[in-house]
Each structure stands twice: as structure tokens, then as C-alpha cells.
Amino acid sequence: xxxxxxxxxxxxxxxxxxxxxxxxxxxxxxxxxxxxxxxxxxxxxxxxxxxxxxxxxxxxxxxxxxxxxxxxxxxxxxxxxxxxxxxxxxxxxxxxxxxxxxxxxxxxxxxxxxxxxxxxxxxxxxxxxxxxxxxxxxxxxxxxxxxxxxxxxxxxxxxxxxxxxxxxxxxxxxxxxxxxxxxxxxxxxxxxxxxxxxxxxxx
Numbered sequence: 001x002x003x004x005x006x007x008x009x010x011x012x013x014x015x016x017x018x019x020x021x022x023x024x025x026x027x028x029x030x031x032x033x034x035x036x037x038x039x040x041x042x043x044x045x046x047x048x049x050x051x052x053x054x055x056x057x058x059x060x061x062x063x064x065x066x067x068x069x070x071x072x073x074x075x076x077x078x079x080x081x082x083x084x085x086x087x088x089x090x091x092x093x094x095x096x097x098x099x100x101x102x103x104x105x106x107x108x109x110x111x112x113x114x115x116x117x118x119x120x121x122x123x124x125x126x127x128x129x130x131x132x133x134x135x136x137x138x139x140x141x142x143x144x145x146x147x148x149x150x151x152x153x154x155x156x157x158x159x160x161x162x163x164x165x166x167x168x169x170x171x172x173x174x175x176x177x178x179x180x181x182x183x184x185x186x187x188x189x190x191x192x193x194x195x196x197x198x199x200x201x202x203x
Contacts, residue, residue: 018069
């Protein structure tokens with residue numbers, strides 16, 4: 001039965017697809033790192049999709065944010081991008097933290113190792129826990145034009161607590177604030193989003 005008090009930031013209306021950036025800034029602010037969402041985005045590698053001869057081309061969300069967090073028609077990024085962005089900020093500002101990819105851990109392990117010890121976690125799920133679905137496809141410029149399909153409804157939140165009723169999140173979407181979600185459904189959506197999760201640890 002644990003709930004961590006993490007400062008809340010809404011992504012609306014300024015960063016309609018900026019859930020990853022906004023959630024990360026909540027996490028960094030919790031650790032006393034004074035950075036704004038706009039400043040964080042200056043470190044984020046962003047690249048748009050480009051159409052050529054009727055075919056869309058772009059980078060992998062493992063390497064770039066696809067589009068711009070300021071643009072409602074954009075997509076998002078995966079945990080690798082956020083991890084490397086955090087590491088660039090740490091280097092630039094000489095901070096004594098680093099990012100830890102915890103995507104291999106189960107939600108129960110994340111709760112016992114991180115949440116119960118007062119460490120909030122970036123947790124990928126879906127917007128309002130809606131089912132994910134296969135969205136647009138493009139050819140990956142960074143992987144020899146391999147075909148890639150985006151998993152739609154992708155969302156990143158801050159996992160801040162757990163109790164017998166479910167899991168608590170700071171949800172940047174739509175001014176949702178601090179929300180309680182049933183654990184089995186959260187875990188299902190988390191799996192659909194490749195079980196991505198990130199924590200921050202002191203150096």
C-alpha cells in the first residue's frame with residue numbers, strides 16, 4: 001500500500017503527443033531536477049515521416065520520436081529514446097543519476113523493487129487503457145527500409161503507487177491527474193506496449 005507524491009503535469013493542450021516527455025519531466029522533477037517539458041524536448045531526437053512516391057518513410061521509435069510532441073498528428077517514441085535523452089541531459093547538466101531500463105521486469109517486480117522503495121517509474125500502457133491496434137506503417141530509414149507498423153493508442157504514464165484496488169498513475173493525458181487503474185487490465189495494455197518501463201537511479 002504505497003503512493004508516491006510526484007508533481008503532476010498535464011500534457012494538454014501544449015504537448016498533445018508528448019506523454020513520454022511530460023511523464024519523464026514529472027519523474028525528473030520528483031528527483032529535484034529542475035527541467036521544464038519544453039527544455040526536455042530540446043534534447044529529444046525528433047523526426048517526421050516523409051512521403052515519397054506514395055510510400056511513407058521514417059525512423060524507428062526505438063531511435064527517434066516520430067513527429068513532434070507539439071503536434072497532435074504525431075506518434076511517439078519507445079523507452080530507448082527516453083533513456084538516451086535522460087542520459088544526454090545528465091551528461092549536459094552533470095547530474096548524479098542515470099536511467100535504468102526495467103522492461104524485463106514484471107509489474108509485480110517493478111512494484112516491489114521500485115514503488116515500495118519510493119521510486120516512481122515510467123510505464124508504457126495505452127491512452128485511457130483502450131485496446132491497442134495496428135496503426136500506420138512506414139519503411140524504416142535506420143533499418144534498411146524494413147517495414148514497421150505503429151501500435152496505436154501508445155501512452156506513457158508515471159506509476160506512482162499500488163494498493164489492493166489496483167495501480168496508481170500520474171496520467172498526463174487530458175488533465176486526468178492521478179488515476180487508479182485495475183491491475184490485470186493495466187498489465188495487459190503494458191504487454192501490448194512491449195512491456196516498456198524505465199526507472200531513474202542515483203549514481
